[in-house]
Amino acid sequence: MMSDTPEIVKKVFAIFVVGVLIIGFFMVFTQMPKGNEVNVNNTVSRFYVMKDVDQATQMLDKGTYFNKDMVPLRNDVPYTPITFGKSENLEDGAANVVTSIVVDYRGFDTLGEVTVLFLAASGVMLVLHGEKRKVPKKKIAPSEIMYVGTRIAFSVIFLFGIYVFIHGHLTPGGGFPGGAIIASGILGLFLGRQGYSPNKAGLTVFESLSGMAYAIIGIIGLVAEKSFLANFLPTGTIGNLFSAGFIALIYIAIGMKVGSELSAVTNAMIVDTEED
Amino acid sequence: MITLFSTLLVILIVAGGFVSIFSKKLLSSVISMGLVSLGVSGLFFFLQAPDVAITEAAIGAGLSTAIFIIAMKKIQKGGTSDDE
Amino acid sequence: MIDFLQNWIYLTGSMALVGIGLYIVLTNTNIFRIIVGLNIIDSGTNLFIVTIAWHPKSVMPIYTATNNLVVNGHVISADPLPQSLVLTAIVIGLGTTALALAIAVKIYQKYGTLDVRKIKEEDR
The missing domain is CATH 1.20.5 (Single alpha-helices involved in coiled-coils or other helix-helix interfaces)
Known part of the structure; x- marks a missing residue:
């Protein structure tokens, strides 16, 4: 043995x-x-940074992209330099290249990833499901300072999370960290109050609505641009808040979805249940 | 300068990993895991990946450690809910 | 020495994290400690993937007023594609960790222990 x-x-x-x-x-x-x-110049990421994937794909289709020995002429793609605050109507208007890959160029991937997160969260709630035994009590009740302080901190943290996912196309961040920041604010509320529990039905409705919004935005792209999750809004000037088309919309949907999902997971972990 | 800082951070995360191997208590293991995540998030910033750094700091160092500690509390009480 | 540190220190750190996590998974029988080890392996793998997207003279892949990613037709930023993959992998890691912890809590409520060997003996 x-x-x-x-x-x-x-x-x-x-x-x-x-x-x-x-x-x-x-x-x-x-x-x-x-x-x-x-060497980034030898990989596909070069086109994402230069924002000329369409042009490169057209050259690939026409056959001018390869030379006689079928060696890709990756450095021969014509290119106009991008200037922050001046360049207009680019293929993808996000200043943050990582965001433009996550939401725009590989948006379908992100949709699948959000689905996996949804499955994990529903798995947690399925495993820990049961009748609520009683409101969990702390040995030492949180004081008045704790109660008021966590609520004030929650409002600030909530605003910061919303800032992070609205500015996802300009600054580091985006829907996933913004949602996680909101969920940590709700975790703070759990710590500062005796027997706090968020509105569970509200979280579920919020989460389903934002998930549906993601799919509906994709279907609008399918109708308007003949491709699922295609950008159907004008991209504007790079660096403005109202630029980059639908990226801000999708990141708001992802942020709300991730935030409500992680809050529901935290709630399911904290609340004690009893099998019926 | 950045090389010096990143070397210090790598030493920090390796030390945190060794603490989580050799500590007898589970709680210190989990806390040092959060420390490892925080150090990795600093390394992501030096690796010119601020998006990944902010995500790792919010999720790896914050929420993940919190969920671990909540689950541990649940187990130590054996389901009798007089603490959370 | 400074050349070695600049080029190899991140790879050494990621490798050390994967080794530490594997050691924890191999030598412990407590389910919680195994999940801690898996989390450390997760961090090490993410660090490795971001490291191979970086070179010592790169800049961050965000267009700002002072940060130009393309100089003379050559991209000088870090590779944004592995970074975007890691960004989503971190969130997935949290979801799977929470699922594993929920299953561990259920196991404790059924068997009264977290030791995998005792669970195996009790099952027999």
Whole structure:
């Protein structure tokens, strides 16, 4: 039986496995070009940064993208420089390139990812489902300062979360961290109040509505631009708040969805239940 | 300068990992896991990825640790709900 | 030495995190500690993916008034594609961690222990 094996043998075996893994990693790293100096100009990310994926795809279709030996001419794509605050009507108007990849170029991927998060959250609620036993009580009741302080902090945190996901196309951040920030504000409310529980039905409705909004925005793109999740709004000047078309709309939907989902997960974890 | 800071952060996260291996109490293990997440978020900032850094700081260091501690409290009380 | 630190310190850190997490998963029998180890492996993998998208002279992939990503027709920013993949992977990691913790709580309520060996003996 495995349980007879002495503890030291198991530890030595674990150290051996970890050592083999690390030596393998090192052997791979020595084959990489000079530490980690990758060349972005040889990868597809070049088109995302330069915002000319359409043009490159057209050249690929026409056959002018490859030369005689079928070597891709990645440096030959004609390109107009992008200036912050001046360039207008780009293919994708977001100043934050990561956002433009997450929402615009690979939006379908993000839709699947949101679905996975939804499945994980509903799994948590399914596993921990049951009759609510009683309102959980703290041994030391939170004081008045705690009660008022967490509520004031919650309003500030809520505003900051909304700021993060509305400005997702200009500054670092976006729907996912914004939703997580709102959920941590609600966690603060749990700590500062005896027997707090958020409106569960409200969270569910909010979450379903924002999920539906994401799909509906995608279907509007399908009708208007003949492609699912295509940008159907004008992209405007790069760097303005009202730019980048539908990216702000989708990030508001994602932010509300992630925020309500993570709050519901926290609620399901905190509330004690009893199987019926 | 950035190299120095990132070296210090790598030393911090490796030390946090070793604390989470060798600590007897589960709580200190979980707290050092949150410390590892915080250090990794700082490294993401030095790696020119501010989006990933803000996400990791909000989720890895904040919510993940909190959910761990809530679940631990639930287990230590054995389901009798007199603390959360 | 400084050259080594600049190029390799992030790779060394990510590798060390994966090794530490694997050691925790292999040597512990408490389910909670196994989940802690998996979380550390998650952090290490994300750090590795972001590291290989970076080179020492890169800038962040956000257009601002002073931050130009394209100089003389060459992109000088860090690779934005792995960063966007990691951004979503972190959120998924939280969801799966919460699901694993919920299942662990249910296991404790059924068996009264979190030790995988005792659970196995009780099942027999």
